Amino acid sequence: MNTRRPTILDVARAAGVSKSTVSLVVRGSPTVKEDTAKQVREAMAATGYVYNRAAANLRKSSVGLIGLVINDLRNPFFTEFATSVQMALSAQGYATVISNSDEDGALQAQMVSSMIEHGVSAFIISPAYGQEAETFDQIARAGIPCLQVLRQVDPRGDLFPFATFDFARGGLLATQHLIEQGARNIAFVGGLEDRAVTTERMSGYLEALIGTGVQPTSFHGRATRAFGAEIAEKISRETPEIDAAVCFNDQVALGLLSGFARLGRRVGEDFRIVGFDDIEECNQVWPRLSSVDCDIAQFGRDAAAALLDWVETGQRPPALRRAPVSLAARETSLGIDPEGTSS
Structure with missing residues (x-):
């Protein structure tokens, strides 16, 4: 029975x-x-x-429960963001349920459904691409506050406000810096071509090349170290005249760095690299990696504060907020002098 x-x-x-x-x-x-x-x-x-x-x-x-859904917790950039959000929420007496969608839109929708069932008060989502309606329509039906961060996959900013960085400015700063360092054939490496976040980061790169006579070159693909290493070999084999790269993120840049090391090409001298995000490892590898500095820890704290203000006072965040970026220039773009320091 x-x-x-x-x-x-x-x-x-x-x-x-x-x-x-x-x-x-x-x-x-x-x-x-x-x-x-x-x-x-x-x-x-x-x-x-x-x-x-x-x-x-x-x-x-x-205690209030906040759902935090991240597209890729294997990436240190997103891990640091999730940590800063969780700590900021905890300081205000809120518990956090953190999940990794692993860039799977169907899994993301399933996790959001489960979190709604368990009574979360609000969501912060760095979303995966795919099946966006399945995720966000159920949040809208439930009437739960939800902040999109770093990627915007649902355009309804009135329902799902979006907070990100000024990625276009970052691409501009990185490319201008490489031009100032004497680079003349600069490629943009990484990022899937049809994604808005790729287009935005690349737009600054393209803007910086206007009037320089430098022709844009791009190598699009998954934002991983493996892809960066693959492109290092491709550049060396097929387009050795390329002497610098702006990378979609630091993972791609670190892969490019290791790929050139295996090939015996000296990064900082024969080839100059600027990454994007400025994760902790940028300052630990050698040569140290130049990168567009996105203060992800402060960004996480700001996202948590905005969401809690919404939950507690009803004050909805603006439909769009862009945090500023800066450039952290190190040896991969500045070069290395004979004493082993930046030239």
């Missing part, structure tokens, strides 16, 4: 809806259409599901 109590998943399957929709119905949310709500109630009766209101009230009376 099966004595297992029916769960919200059983109801969702019977009604043909998501877990979050069932949760909204049992909580009496007015955002669910009456026909759908009726369908869910009938499924509850058919499965014998009983809503545990006492447990739900206990969850509501507990």
Whole structure:
């Protein structure tokens, strides 16, 4: 004899809806259409599901819970962001549920659904690409505050405000710096070509080349070390006249650096590199990596403060906020003198 109590998943399957929709119905949310709500109630009766209101009230009376969904926690840039957000929220008495979507839009939507079911008060999402509606429409239906950061995949800034860095300015600073260092054939390396964040970072690079006589060259691909190392070999084999690169991020730049090291090409002399994000490792490798400095720790604290202001006072953040960037110039672009320091 099966004595297992029916769960919200059983109801969702019977009604043909998501877990979050069932949760909204049992909580009496007015955002669910009456026909759908009726369908869910009938499924509850058919499965014998009983809503545990006492447990739900206990969850509501507990410390505020914030959902933090990150597209790639393997990347130190996003890890540092998540850490700074979590610490800032903790300082204000909020708990954080952190999840890694691993650049999988379907997994992201599933995680968001589960977090809604468990009663999060708000979301901060650095989103994955793909199946964007499945993620953000359910947040809109639930009426939960949600801040997009670093990437904007849903254009509804009135519902999902977007905070990022001035990436175009960063691309401009990096390219101008390489030109000042004497580079004459500068490539842009990394980033998927059809992504807005790639276009934005590359726009500053293209702006800096106007009037210089330098023809733009780009190598697009996944923003990984493996791709950077692959392009180091490709440049050396096919386009050795290229003498510098602005990289989509530091992961690509570090791969480019190691790739040239294996080939015996001297970075800082034969080839100059500027990365993007200025993760901690930039200052630890040799030669030290020049990079566009995005103060991700402060950015995380600011994102947490903006979200909590929204949750606690109803003050919605602006539809778009861009944090400033600067250039951290080191040996990979400045060069190395015979004593082993920047020239």
